[in-house]
C-alpha cells in the first residue's frame with residue numbers, strides 16, 4: 544500500500560484549491576503551449592490531472608503511470624467518462640518498462656518520492672528509455688524546504704518535521720485542506736536531481752523558476768510576490 548492509496552480522492556481537492564498547485568499548473572501550461580504533437584507520457588500521474596491536460600492539448604497517444612493502484616483507479620474512472628483515449632499503467636517509475644517512444648514526458652512531483660539515489664537514477668533512466676532522442680522531460684520538483692525557520696503554509700502546504708537520514712532527509716508534511724492531509728516526501732537537492740538525470744542518460748538539464756498566475760479573487764498579487772521570493776517548487780527540463 545502506498546501513501547497515495549490512502550490519500551486517494553482527497554488529493555484532488557488539494558490540487559484544485561491549493562495556491563502552490565495553481566502556480567504549478569499555470570507554469571506547466573505556459574511551458575507546454577496549446578498545441579502538442581506526438582506521444583506523451585505523464586509520470587506520477589495520480590488521478591490524471593496533468594495527463595488529461597496533455598490529451599486536451601493534442602498529444603497522442605497519451606499514457607499515465609503511477610505506483611498507486613487507487614490513484615490510477617480514479618484516473619480510469621474519469622477516462623471512462625471523458626473517453627480521451629488515455630492509457631493508465633500501474634508501475635513504480637523506477638521499474639517502468641518501455642511503453643513506447645514518446646516526444647514528451649511530464650513528471651509533476653515524482654522525484655521527491657524516490658527514497659534512495661539508486662531509485663532516483665532508475666527513475667530518470669526509465670524515463671529516458673521511453674523518450675525519443677529529440678524529446679524532453681518537463682518536471683516540477685519541490686525546492687529544499689525553509690523549515691524550521693520558514694514554511695509554506697500560505698501556499699497551502701506545510702512541513703511539520705525533517706527526519707535526517709544518510710542519503711536524503713524525509714519531510715513530514717501536510718496538504719492544508721479543511722482537514723489537513725498528511726504525507727511524506729524526500730528532500731532532494733538540485734545537485735542530486737541533476738546528477739541522477741545525467742546518470743540516467745540525459746545530456747542537458749535546465750532549471751526555470753515557476754511563473755505565478757494573474758491575481759484573482761482567490762489569490763492576491765501580494766501572495767504571488769511572496770511566492771516568487773520563496774517558491775515552493777521549480778521546473779526542471781531535461782533533454783537527451
Ligand SMILES: C[S@@+](CC[C@H](N)C(=O)[O-])C[C@H]1O[C@@H](n2cnc3c(N)ncnc32)[C@H](O)[C@@H]1O
Pocket residue numbers: 545547548558586587588589590592593608609610611614634635636637650651652653656657
Ligand atoms: C503529489 S501526487 C502528484 C500527482 C500528479 N502528478 C499531480 O500533479 O496531480 C504524487 C503522485 O506520485 C505517485 N508516486 C509516488 N512514488 C511513485 C513512483 N515511484 N512511481 C510512480 N508514481 C509514484 C503517487 O502515487 C502520487 O499519485
